[in-house]
Amino acid sequence: MAAATGAQEKELVDQLKGVPLFARTTAKQRKSLVKLGKVLKWKEGATPIEEGSKGAAFFLLLEGSAEVVKGDARVAVVSAGDFVGELALLANTPRTATVVALSDCVVFALGRPGLSAALKGDHQMALAMLEAIAARQANTL
Numbered sequence: 001m002a003a004a005t006g007a008q009e010k011e012l013v014d015q016l017k018g019v020p021l022f023a024r025t026t027a028k029q030r031k032s033l034v035k036l037g038k039v040l041k042w043k044e045g046a047t048p049i050e051e052g053s054k055g056a057a058f059f060l061l062l063e064g065s066a067e068v069v070k071g072d073a074r075v076a077v078v079s080a081g082d083f084v085g086e087l088a089l090l091a092n093t094p095r096t097a098t099v100v101a102l103s104d105c106v107v108f109a110l111g112r113p114g115l116s117a118a119l120k121g122d123h124q125m126a127l128a129m130l131e132a133i134a135a136r137q138a139n140t141l
Contacts, residue, residue: 024129025125034108036114039109042064046101054095057109062106064079064080065077066100068099
């Protein structure tokens with residue numbers, strides 16, 4: 001695991017804005033999240049997330065692609081710019097799907113401890129994230 005490089009950090013700050021959970025946060029707040037996360041590599045065929053397992057991290061795909069499988073059914077293929085694991089970041093619940101790398105992947109990982117540290121230091125970020133969650137919930141009713 002490695003911290004993001006300078007150029008990679010700026011790109012990640014921009015990409016996190018496209019994640020609904022972080023869409024209402026400021027660039028400064030997203031930068032603090034990037035500093036708390038790590039850039040990881042998944043090898044083709046790896047299963048970094050297994051349905052039913054305990055999870056505590058969110059992953060943003062930077063390169064490569066992966067399939068999301070629920071039970072025996074493929075429910076999605078994700079690629080650069082897509083994300084998985086946001087529920088595990090927020091709730092202490094089992095993973096709802098399995099993720100299998102279809103190619104070598106580079107991902108940004110943010111764990112619950114990092115998010116908790118950021119939120120404890122920035123209550124406005126917590127409010128922005130709650131607003132984003134509420135807005136998404138309102139759109140599903």
